[in-house]
Amino acid sequence: MGILLEVNLHTTTQGEFIEIIVEGYPYPVNYKGQYHYRSGSTKQELKGAALDKFLLQKKGKRWDAVPVPNIAVTDLKQETFDFFRKRAIKSQRIEEDILTDTNEHLIGNLQLKENDFLKKAAILLFHAEPEKFVTGAYIKIGYFETDDDLKFQDEIHGNLFEQIEKTMDLLFTKYIKAAISYEGITRIEKYEYPRNAVREALLNAVAHKDYSGGTPIQISVYSDKIIFWNEGQLPDNWTIENLLTKHPSKAYNPDIANALFRSGYIESWGRGTFKNDKRM
Numbered sequence: 001m002g003i004l005l006e007v008n009l010h011t012t013t014q015g016e017f018i019e020i021i022v023e024g025y026p027y028p029v030n031y032k033g034q035y036h037y038r039s040g041s042t043k044q045e046l047k048g049a050a051l052d053k054f055l056l057q058k059k060g061k062r063w064d065a066v067p068v069p070n071i072a073v074t075d076l077k078q079e080t081f082d083f084f085r086k087r088a089i090k091s092q093r094i095e096e097d098i099l100t101d102t103n104e105h106l107i108g109n110l111q112l113k114e115n116d117f118l119k120k121a122a123i124l125l126f127h128a129e130p131e132k133f134v135t136g137a138y139i140k141i142g143y144f145e146t147d148d149d150l151k152f153q154d155e156i157h158g159n160l161f162e163q164i165e166k167t168m169d170l171l172f173t174k175y176i177k178a179a180i181s182y183e184g185i186t187r188i189e190k191y192e193y194p195r196n197a198v199r200e201a202l203l204n205a206v207a208h209k210d211y212s213g214g215t216p217i218q219i220s221v222y223s224d225k226i227i228f229w230n231e232g233q234l235p236d237n238w239t240i241e242n243l244l245t246k247h248p249s250k251a252y253n254p255d256i257a258n259a260l261f262r263s264g265y266i267e268s269w270g271r272g273t274f275k276n277d278k279r280m
Contacts, residue, residue, distance in 0.1 A: 003022065003029055004023075005020055005021060005022045005023075005185055006019075006020070006021040006074070007019070007020055007021075007070060008021070015247050025037070028054060033161055034046075035051060035054065038059035044143070047211050049171075049213065053212065054148075056238070062252070062253060062254055062255070063120065063210070063211060063212050064118050064119065064120050064121040064124070064211065064253040064256050065114070065119050065120070065121065065254070065255055065276070066119065066254045067113075067114045067115070067117030067118065067119055067120075067146065068117060068118055068119065068120055068122075068123055068133060068185070069116050069117060069220075070132075071117075071122075071123065072118070073103050073104045073105075073107050073118065076103065076107075076118075076125065076126040076127055076128075076178065076207065077126055077128040077159065078103075080126050080128075080159055080161055080162070081103050081126065082127070083107065083161055084106075084126075084161065084259075084263050085099045085106075087264050087265075088261040088262055089262050090264060091092065091262065091263060091264030093263075093264065094109070094262045095260045107122060107126075108124075110255075110258065110259050110262065111255060112255060112259070113260065118135070119255055120134065120211070121253065121256045121259065121264065122158060122255075123135060124256060125159055125160050125161065125256065125259050126159055126161075127159055128158070128159065129157075129158075130158075130159055130160075131157065134211055135158070135214040136210060136211075136213065136214040136215045136216045136231075137155060138155055138157045138158075138165050138216045138217075138218070139155070139156040139163050139216055139217045140153065140154070140155055140156075140216050140217070140218050141153060141154045141167065141170060141171065141175060141219045141221065141224075142154075142218070142219070142220055142221065143175055143221045144220055144221065144222050145222075145223070145273075154170055154174070155216075156170065157191060158275045160256065160260075161263075163173070164202065164203065164206060164265065167202055167219070168195075168198070168199060171198060171202075171219070171221075172195065172198075173190065175221045176191050176192055176193055176198070176221065176226070177191070177192055178190060178191045178192070179191075179266060184202065190266075193226060198226070201226075201228045202219075202228065203260065203265055203266050204228075205217045205219075205228045205229075205230040205232075206220045206256075207232075207251060207256055207257045207260055208230065208232045208250070208251065208252040208253065208255060208257075209230040209231060209232050209252070209253070210230070210231045210232045210233070210252065211253070213231035214231075215231045217229070218230075233252075237249075249267070
């Protein structure tokens with residue numbers, strides 16, 4: 001099984017007994033094709049999505065890098081390619097000759113293919129209907145008076161670029177209030193939350209979501225707070241305190257994060273939460 005243990009023979013007045021000491025292991029143990037791990041005082045078998053994730057990690061892969069059969073670059077949305085190119089030209093984070101080349105070439109340079117297959121990240125980023133391939137790949141927004149009193153809600157579908165743009169627009173036109181004042185004839189709107197902070201929270205929810213879970217991102221807006229939730233987790237041994245100080249960037253979905261970085265949406269230095277914490 002690939003584990004090391006300590007076996008001790010002890011002698012007492014009542015007789016002999018064997019003590020077996022097994023130190024805690026940081027990963028599940030394979031026995032006859034099944035993976036087992038300890039949770040508290042019980043032994044559990046790793047199954048389902050958790051097993052898939054573990055096996056991918058053993059191969060040095062993430063979920064967003066899994067290849068998808070029977071989907072070609074021509075099946076992706078041309079308008080999204082055009083949108084990406086416009087943003088990438090402004091961000092200057094990708095060579096101009098790549099942006100002027102074919103969609104096939106662009107997908108290859110973004111590392112969104114494995115051999116002849118598109119990765120799941122390519123589907124989420126550029127397909128018109130990624131939910132055909134990834135359950136729960138959308139965003140829900142709800143306005144709550146109290147936790148159990150939902151007043152109205154919306155769902156945002158489409159690929160990740162479309163979700164980001166539509167969600168930001170909807171939040172600041174329907175859900176987040178603005179105090180209106182005037183300087184002369186100029187109308188000034190001051191929103192309850194800084195746009196940059198909301199944008200950072202949304203981008204983190206999209207980039208670091210565990211898309212294998214099948215649950216949409218949920219944004220709950222109240223009169224005095226706004227909550228962003230996704231099915232994801234912090235890197236091992238990280239705490240909330242890590243996010244409020246200078247920290248390395250460790251993307252949960254590296255291929256998705258790379259495309260968002262190249263298009264100028266996110267940074268790659270782990271500064272977002274720290275910067276926005278200061279602004280608020």
